Amino acid sequence: MMAKIRRRCKRRCFGLRGDGFAESTQRIISIANLNPMAKLRIQFENGDPEKLIEFDPAKAPFHHDGKPGSILDVMLGHGIHLEHACGGNCACTTCHVIVKQGFNKLGESSDQEEDLLDRAPGLTPTSRLGCQAVIEDPNAEIVVVVPRYTINQVSEAAEE
Numbered sequence: 001m002m003a004k005i006r007r008r009c010k011r012r013c014f015g016l017r018g019d020g021f022a023e024s025t026q027r028i029i030s031i032a033n034l035n036p037m038a039k040l041r042i043q044f045e046n047g048d049p050e051k052l053i054e055f056d057p058a059k060a061p062f063h064h065d066g067k068p069g070s071i072l073d074v075m076l077g078h079g080i081h082l083e084h085a086c087g088g089n090c091a092c093t094t095c096h097v098i099v100k101q102g103f104n105k106l107g108e109s110s111d112q113e114e115d116l117l118d119r120a121p122g123l124t125p126t127s128r129l130g131c132q133a134v135i136e137d138p139n140a141e142i143v144v145v146v147p148r149y150t151i152n153q154v155s156e157a158a159e160e
């Protein structure tokens with residue numbers, strides 16, 4: 001019975017000769033490896049439920065604020081809010097996030113970002129501005145925490 005199913009599978013599903021099932025399985029695995037998806041896990045200090053975004057960095061930008069492929073761009077483009085009072089132009093600190101995993105997978109920070117970060121409440125050694133921290137590696141697995149407090153007085157959430 002199994003031999004009959006395998007023969008039928010080879011002929012109808014894959015059109016292969018030999019061990020079509022094994023070859024096809026290997027082909028599917030190869031295709032999956034060619035299209036890895038970066039992962040961005042977001043935790044919120046205010047207790048909101050954790051979110052996970054899987055995305056292809058090559059498809060950036062996902063939104064119109066922040067550097068293409070930045071944490072801000074990815075979050076907004078997948079319907080997850082992050083404060084961004086200056087529109088993602090590296091001119092405030094409201095998009096401050098703390099990177100818990102994958103810090104070295106992010107694009108390098110500029111002097112301007114470093115200067116701004118000095119003003120961010122709750123600064124840590126792995127703090128980044130969400131609008132400037134770009135995820136380019138399709139194998140990246142980044143975990144960030146969105147702090148409870150920013151220096152922002154007005155939320156853009158109501159304007160979107």
Ligand code: FES
Pocket residue numbers: 083084085086087088089090091092093094095096116129130131132
């Ligand atoms: Fe203003 Fe990132 S949104 S610095």
